[in-house]
Amino acid sequence: MTPNAAPKWLLVIVNKVDLYWSEIEAARNRYYIHGDSDFSSIARELLQRVGTNRLQYRMLPVSTGAADYLFDSARGRINASSELNTAQAGASIEALMETLEELTNV
Numbered sequence: 001m002t003p004n005a006a007p008k009w010l011l012v013i014v015n016k017v018d019l020y021w022s023e024i025e026a027a028r029n030r031y032y033i034h035g036d037s038d039f040s041s042i043a044r045e046l047l048q049r050v051g052t053n054r055l056q057y058r059m060l061p062v063s064t065g066a067a068d069y070l071f072d073s074a075r076g077r078i079n080a081s082s083e084l085n086t087a088q089a090g091a092s093i094e095a096l097m098e099t100l101e102e103l104t105n106v
Contacts, residue, residue: 009056009103012043017092018063021083031059058103062096063089 012031020027029035033043047057066082066089082089 007055009058010043010046011099011103012057012059013096014059014061016063016069017061018066018082018084018089019069019080024061027061028059033057033059056103058099060096060099061092063092065089 014027014031017024017027030037030039031043032040033047034040043057047055063082063084066084066086068082069078069080071078084092
């Protein structure tokens, strides 16, 4: 891979945030680069290997839509109600678009 083709950023998208908005701090801590989770440790190790001056790390909570989640399986049912409304979910998509534009210099 040539230096110009090397990745310049890593964007971690935390999906379905509308289902656990009341626990957003726990989710943030799990994926935040300075958090204390296994995921955070692996992300920090990646950045140390690659170099923070070469790879930018971002984490962003996203909800593509405010919708309840229902899943049935042989193991049982998972049912979670959306904690956000449509406008709030839409705002998270706008934040994603703005972040991607910023990262790609569009």
